[in-house]
Every structure is written in structure tokens, then in C-alpha cells.
Amino acid sequence: MYLSFRQRWNRHHVIRLRHRRKNQFFAKLDSNIQKILNVLTDMSGNIVQVMGLLKTAVKESGTNQFHTRFTNLQFPLSTEDEVELLETSLVQESRRDSFVSLVTRLMCDDCKTSMKYILGYILQPELAVKFTLFGTAHKRSILTYKFYRSIKNALTSKFLSSTMTEKSLVRIYDSATQGFFHDMQDKLNKRYIRNLASKDKSTLASASVCLTFGCFIYILKNHIMHALNENQTKYLLILILLSCVYRY
Incomplete structure (x- = not known):
């Protein structure tokens, strides 16, 4: 099928525009993922500090010096x-x-x-x-x-x-x-009964989270792989890493 110069130029322009939008999308995605990872890192540090303060407070309030x-x-x-x-x-x-x-x-x-x-x-x-x-x-x-x-x-x-x-x-x-x-x-x-119930609930919650993220990654992979070339697979790996960080 013969294409005129203008048709070829328009087609080339559309392809370039798609690639530009795709690159912008992944650049924005990469930036957002980095922001989320930074937030998670800050939160984990704050949680460690809070837990340390709580342990200190409990110890000080629960063990009173006699004399x-x-x-x-x-x-x-x-x-x-x-x-x-x-x-x-x-x-x-x-x-x-x-x-x-x-x-x-x-x-x-x-x-x-x-x-x-x-x-x-x-x-x-x-x-x-x-x-x-x-x-x-x-x-x-x-x-x-x-x-x-x-x-x-x-x-x-x-x-x-x-x-x-x-x-x-x-x-x-x-x-x-x-x-x-x-x-x-x-x-x-x-207390023993509560601990057993808490362990069972935690196990179910962990299994649910793992299953949910597993399905999410599988579906996301199928959709993104169509838009990714071989040099852009790092974004899929970043998403998988993000899910693991969120899980733990």
C-alpha cells in the first residue's frame, strides 16, 4: 500500500508522540514510586522510634523502684x-x-x-x-x-x-x-487465648495480603508487558519491589 509523504510523516509523528507519552508516563511512575519508597522508609524509622519509646514507658511504669x-x-x-x-x-x-x-x-x-x-x-x-x-x-x-x-x-x-x-x-x-x-x-x-486469636488473625491477614498482591502483580504484568520493551522491564521490577516493601 502506497503512502504519501504527508501520510508517512503523520504516522511517524503519531509514533513519536506515543513514545514520548509512554516515556513521560514511566518517568512520572518512577518518580511516584521513589516518593512512596521514601515515605515508607521515613515511616519505618518513625515506627522504630515510637516502639522504643513505648517499651521504655512500659518498663518505667510497670517496674517501680522499691527503695x-x-x-x-x-x-x-x-x-x-x-x-x-x-x-x-x-x-x-x-x-x-x-x-x-x-x-x-x-x-x-x-x-x-x-x-x-x-x-x-x-x-x-x-x-x-x-x-x-x-x-x-x-x-x-x-x-x-x-x-x-x-x-x-x-x-x-x-x-x-x-x-x-x-x-x-x-x-x-x-x-x-x-x-x-x-x-x-x-x-x-x-491473655493466652488473645495471643492465639491474634496469631490466627495475623496469619489470615498475611495470607490475604500475599494473595492480593500476587494477583495484582500478575494482572499488572500482563497489562504492562504489552507497553514495555526489553529496556523498560525495570519498572515492573520496581513495582514488585514496592509490593514487597509494603508487605513487610
Whole structure:
């Protein structure tokens, strides 16, 4: 088929215009991808900083320094070795007095509530479930520990009165202590269930994201490969890399 000069020129002009638009499209795409990668990099850095601050805040709020004489201990205690260290410290009268002063500051106007709160201040849930009131074959009796007796003595000094006998207080202590251990066990059980649910949800979400991006890349590849020549395949690789960065 014979084409005139003008027709050939017009055809050449259209082809050049298409190539120019295609190059502009990929130049803009490359610029946008670079901007997105920069944003993701900045976000990842900010997330690391925020997580570090959160960990520091949780650590500072969750582990209160006991007293200058007890610089090796931080409450709540997390191991049985720390409990033994506290027991050893309470042999000295000055440290026992300091411990009683701390317990007194933690009290409220209700005896039972005070006992639960003090025990929660001293023992982490993971450690608390290793104790019971009277002890079992696998758990220790908290009645044998000096720190528990010191707590009871401090509570008795505050709440003992004509209407609240020592025998009544002992029953309240026992009930509050058993209730505390029961609450700690429930707390750990609920935490375990939440962790399982969170892992299952995270696994499903990860699989969904991978499948979605896999389909997206496959469809995008089929559409773009028609417009790409061999020298422009880097843009497809950039898109795949972007999806991986977004995934992680």
C-alpha cells in the first residue's frame, strides 16, 4: 500500500508522540514510586522510634523502684529468685520497716481491696500463679513467706478495731489472697487465648495480603508487558519491589 509523504510523516509523528507519552508516563511512575519508597522508609524509622519509646514507658511504669535500700529489686517481681532475694532482705529490721512503709502507702480504706492491690504490686501474674494460699504439690504456700506476713501485719495495724477482730481480718486476708490468685490465673488464660486469636488473625491477614498482591502483580504484568520493551522491564521490577516493601 502506497503512502504519501504527508501520510508517512503523520504516522511517524503519531509514533513519536506515543513514545514520548509512554516515556513521560514511566518517568512520572518512577518518580511516584521513589516518593512512596521514601515515605515508607521515613515511616519505618518513625515506627522504630515510637516502639522504643513505648517499651521504655512500659518498663518505667510497670517496674517501680522499691527503695534505695532495695536497688536490686524492682516491683512487680517476676522470678522466684527475686522473691528469695526479698525474703533475705526482710531479715534485716531496717529493710523490713522500709517494706512495711511501702505497703502502708499502697493501702486504701478497704482491707480486702488493699490486700489484692498490694499483692498485684509485688507479684507479676506469671509469678503469682506459682503460689497458692496453702500450697499444693506443684505450688508454694504464700503463708510461709516473710513478705506476706509483713503485709498482713501492716494491714492488721491499720484495720484492727473493736468492730473488726483479728480473726475476722484473717478470714478477709485468706479470701482476698485466694481471689487474687484466681484473678491472676484468669488473666493469664485470657491473655493466652488473645495471643492465639491474634496469631490466627495475623496469619489470615498475611495470607490475604500475599494473595492480593500476587494477583495484582500478575494482572499488572500482563497489562504492562504489552507497553514495555526489553529496556523498560525495570519498572515492573520496581513495582514488585514496592509490593514487597509494603508487605513487610
